[in-house]
Amino acid sequence: MLVADSVGIALMVVLETLTPAERLAFVMHDLFAIPFDEIAPVLGRTYASTRQLASRARRRVNGAAPPPDTDPTRRREIVDAFLTASRGGDFDALLAVLDPDVVARSDGGRQRPGLVRRGAADVASQAITFARSAQTGQAVLVNDAPGMVAVADGRVVSVMAFTIQGGRITAIDILNDPGRLARIDPSVLGG
Numbered sequence: 001m002l003v004a005d006s007v008g009i010a011l012m013v014v015l016e017t018l019t020p021a022e023r024l025a026f027v028m029h030d031l032f033a034i035p036f037d038e039i040a041p042v043l044g045r046t047y048a049s050t051r052q053l054a055s056r057a058r059r060r061v062n063g064a065a066p067p068p069d070t071d072p073t074r075r076r077e078i079v080d081a082f083l084t085a086s087r088g089g090d091f092d093a094l095l096a097v098l099d100p101d102v103v104a105r106s107d108g109g110r111q112r113p114g115l116v117r118r119g120a121a122d123v124a125s126q127a128i129t130f131a132r133s134a135q136t137g138q139a140v141l142v143n144d145a146p147g148m149v150a151v152a153d154g155r156v157v158s159v160m161a162f163t164i165q166g167g168r169i170t171a172i173d174i175l176n177d178p179g180r181l182a183r184i185d186p187s188v189l190g191g
Contacts, residue, residue, distance in 0.1 A: 016116060017103055025050050026057035057069075061126035068145070069164045070085050078164050079139055079146040086127045089134055099168040109177030123172065156184040 015023055018134055021043055026035040027044075040050040057077045069075055085093035098120040106115045117123050137148040142161035159181065163171035175181065 015061075016105065017101065017118075018052060018060060018082070019053075022053045022057035022060075025053040026061065028124065029054045030058060069167065072146075074167070075146040075162075075164050076139060077170060078167065079162055082127070082162070083137055083139070083148060088132055089128050091124050093125055095120050097169055097172040098123055099165070100141050102168075102170055102172065104172040104174065104188060106174040107177055109179050111178060112176065149186075151186045154186060156181045156186050158182070 018026065024043060025036075025039055028039045029036060035046050036050045036054070036078055039054075039149070040047050043050055043053070045053070064184060069078075081097045082094065084090075085097065101118070102123050104115075104117040104123045104126065106112075108114055117126055134151055136157075137150040137160075137186050140147050140149050141160075142159060145161045145163065147161040149156055149160075157176065159175040161173045162169050163173075
């Protein structure tokens with residue numbers, strides 16, 4: 001069951017990197033065996049373009065992502081560069097550390113809707129918007145991945161985990177669910 005859960009989570013992560021049209025074409029065809037001529041009208045596309053969407057999605061799923069970088073010093077340097085650029089509002093420096101296809105996912109729990117942002121420009125803009133969190137953020141390890149914890153008024157307000165591949169940030173997972181964050185004792189951070 002543990003293996004099935006981890007495979008399911010890995011597939012969900014990969015599927016989130018696809019565009020909605022790619023995801024729909026891939027899932028409907030490859031997982032549910034629905035013919036392309038039935039999927040095309042749902043997407044408002046031609047048979048050929050629907051087939052191309054599924055093919056592109058299939059290549060991305062099969063090729064999935066390369067394994068994350070493992071050098072802890074290099075990963076820390078990249079996260080530090082991200083934090084420095086965020087704090088300084090340096091859009092170009094953010095673009096330099098973000099993979100062009102970076103995906104940022106936030107989990108706000110029941111009180112705040114989760115968001116998914118795709119692409120370096122969108123993620124960089126969002127990072128600058130929330131630069132205040134970066135001001136109070138400190139680098140930490142989150143489940144053995146480089147991350148950041150932001151504390152304000154004596155409580156944890158966000159936790160970010162970064163996936164780094166090929167020397168760039170390819171994914172950012174953000175927890176800003178007040179209910180779950182309230183269970184984290186900021187005194188253990190030592191900052």
